[in-house]
Amino acid sequence: MDFVQNFPFISIILTLFSGPLCSVLNGKQARRVNTAVIVADGILSFLVLGYVTAAGQPFVYRMGHFSAPWGNEIRVGILEAFMAGFFCVIMLLCMLGGIREREVQIEEGKQNLYYVMVNLLLCSLLALIYTNDLFTAYVFVEINTISACGLIMIRQTGRTFEAATRYMIMSLLGSGLLLLGICYLYAVTGHLLMSNIREQVRVISATGQYHISLMVALGLMSVGLAIKSALYPFHAWLPDAYGYSTLSSSAILSSLVSKGYIFLLIKIFYRVIGFDVVWESKVVNVLFVFGIAGMIMGSLSAMKESNLRRMIAYSSVAQIGYIYMGLGLATEAGSVASIYHVLSHAATKSLLFVAASGLADASGGSDRFRDITGAGLRNKLAGIAFMAGSLSMVGMPMFSGFISKLFFAQAAVGHAHKMFPTFIALAISTILNAVYFMKTVIRIYTPMQKKEGVEGEAETGRAEGRSIPIWEQPVKSAALICFIVLNLMLGLNSDPLIRLIQSGIEMFD
Amino acid sequence: MNIEYLLENYEEAVAMILFGIGFSNLLLQKNLIKKIIGLNIMDTATYLFLALKGYIAGRKAPVVVDGVQSVEAYINPIPSGLVLTGIVVSVSVTALMLSLTIRLYRRYHTLDLDEITTRLKKEGK
Numbered sequence: 231m232d233f234v235q236n237f238p239f240i241s242i243i244l245t246l247f248s249g250p251l252c253s254v255l256n257g258k259q260a261r262r263v264n265t266a267v268i269v270a271d272g273i274l275s276f277l278v279l280g281y282v283t284a285a286g287q288p289f290v291y292r293m294g295h296f297s298a299p300w301g302n303e304i305r306v307g308i309l310e311a312f313m314a315g316f317f318c319v320i321m322l323l324c325m326l327g328g329i330r331e332r333e334v335q336i337e338e339g340k341q342n343l344y345y346v347m348v349n350l351l352l353c354s355l356l357a358l359i360y361t362n363d364l365f366t367a368y369v370f371v372e373i374n375t376i377s378a379c380g381l382i383m384i385r386q387t388g389r390t391f392e393a394a395t396r397y398m399i400m401s402l403l404g405s406g407l408l409l410l411g412i413c414y415l416y417a418v419t420g421h422l423l424m425s426n427i428r429e430q431v432r433v434i435s436a437t438g439q440y441h442i443s444l445m446v447a448l449g450l451m452s453v454g455l456a457i458k459s460a461l462y463p464f465h466a467w468l469p470d471a472y473g474y475s476t477l478s479s480s481a482i483l484s485s486l487v488s489k490g491y492i493f494l495l496i497k498i499f500y501r502v503i504g505f506d507v508v509w510e511s512k513v514v515n516v517l518f519v520f521g522i523a524g525m526i527m528g529s530l531s532a533m534k535e536s537n538l539r540r541m542i543a544y545s546s547v548a549q550i551g552y553i554y555m556g557l558g559l560a561t562e563a564g565s566v567a568s569i570y571h572v573l574s575h576a577a578t579k580s581l582l583f584v585a586a587s588g589l590a591d592a593s594g595g596s597d598r599f600r601d602i603t604g605a606g607l608r609n610k611l612a613g614i615a616f617m618a619g620s621l622s623m624v625g626m627p628m629f630s631g632f633i634s635k636l637f638f639a640q641a642a643v644g645h646a647h648k649m650f651p652t653f654i655a656l657a658i659s660t661i662l663n664a665v666y667f668m669k670t671v672i673r674i675y676t677p678m679q680k681k682e683g684v685e686g687e688a689e690t691g692r693a694e695g696r697s698i699p700i701w702e703q704p705v706k707s708a709a710l711i712c713f714i715v716l717n718l719m720l721g722l723n724s725d726p727l728i729r730l731i732q733s734g735i736e737m738f739d
Numbered sequence: 740m741n742i743e744y745l746l747e748n749y750e751e752a753v754a755m756i757l758f759g760i761g762f763s764n765l766l767l768q769k770n771l772i773k774k775i776i777g778l779n780i781m782d783t784a785t786y787l788f789l790a791l792k793g794y795i796a797g798r799k800a801p802v803v804v805d806g807v808q809s810v811e812a813y814i815n816p817i818p819s820g821l822v823l824t825g826i827v828v829s830v831s832v833t834a835l836m837l838s839l840t841i842r843l844y845r846r847y848h849t850l851d852l853d854e855i856t857t858r859l860k861k862e863g864k
Contacts, residue, residue, distance in 0.1 A: 409782075
């Protein structure tokens, strides 16, 4: 066994132990430990990626050297290693981007607790990506939920408590269904390791036995994870949670937490049930319909919002809809498009959140639409970043959003029943995206009019704007620039990335 | 559908009914404490289902007393282990939910989540 094969386990255990460590340090030390751990995890993940790519096949790491049906396993292919590394990069940028907000919004003396949560969140994300055991996945799903709840409520206002409560309720419903689905699958197959379940499912589906039980298990797990990742009708908690928590939290929640669940669902589709069984089932059609509903309804709700961050949050609902629509197409091309969109959305949404906070900084801390007029002129870098993010969301060529829309459309071509619904939904959703994002971009580049004489009623309570040069918050500016570069890289170098995703999916089997 | 199947596996049926009761309570109740009770019923129903799946009639719990007996002497220990893990998870999320409830109650003096939401909207922040 090569030493590199230990790295996935080391990265999980490193984050797991650095969590409690942060609880005894002060805020500043905890922040340093957190940054170091994220960087270390990222490096380890990319080393593993290099190793797996060179080896050309996935490897299995047995925990405690107990062999297959009894022991717990980690299984790493190209896609898992890449996802882990990518998540670490996004998380690092989110944490850097929100440094100042955290200092202001989190109570003195509780700063270190935030890093405990972030470390545990990263640990659970890595474990969700790497694990080969369904029940371990369930346990880490719960750790993920608890730490995400902590991220929401660390900024202590009534809104965040209410949002955290709603988030917990929805998540617990989802994990209850997921657990029940896992129990069903265990009862039918007698295994908990993904590879072993897959073998048994092959046998079962060949004989046609237990077909209904298998479908029930698949349905329960899909719906459970869909609820947890805020698919359209289950998104009620999302705008408040993303809109009022501290900046790093909303960026991490929108770009990573929901994506962890989606990645687990993709793994369940490919590695546990097997795509041939999944694609023949009706479950994918349900996901497809709700995905399309989410794409349109999420954008419509976003248009009605008068608060910038809540608008971005509703746009997340639409983007999650895209991902589920891709999975619902039930083709390999659809899954590839979905996984690409997971990456693209993670990079774009966190960029938008950080840019939105930059715009709010230039408008006296308010992110209501009437206050951010002209904010792009006052904080130039945030304005450019917001415009880049918006263009990516709308689907401008050169940006990642364009590529994912293109792949969704290509995946749908030739599909008997789902081609036209997909095209229509993509077209409507693109127009709606363009309407509300371009409206915002135009607003932030419209100079604020100086009213003379009579002060209207609407004028009272308007926040005072001020211009912010790039060097005032160097860390946030650096994070924004990195985000823009990341987006352009995803958009311009899509071919190797798509090949990587395809070979990763082949390694799933 | 054959009703005999249902009667034959009445334990599983009970577990599923309990799960439904817990699930709908967690989803539909307005009172936060009742929601938490629903959560616990839901989780316990899952553990009941899991424990049933590991039980083999006429066998003992897999605890070694007078040396290890043959494999046929014990029930399947894995579901019991899973139930234990599940209980730990459910205890921690219950504690978290209760602490959130206390926070909300101290701030708004009500346990009704919808009322809290309307009040927040009225505050307009």
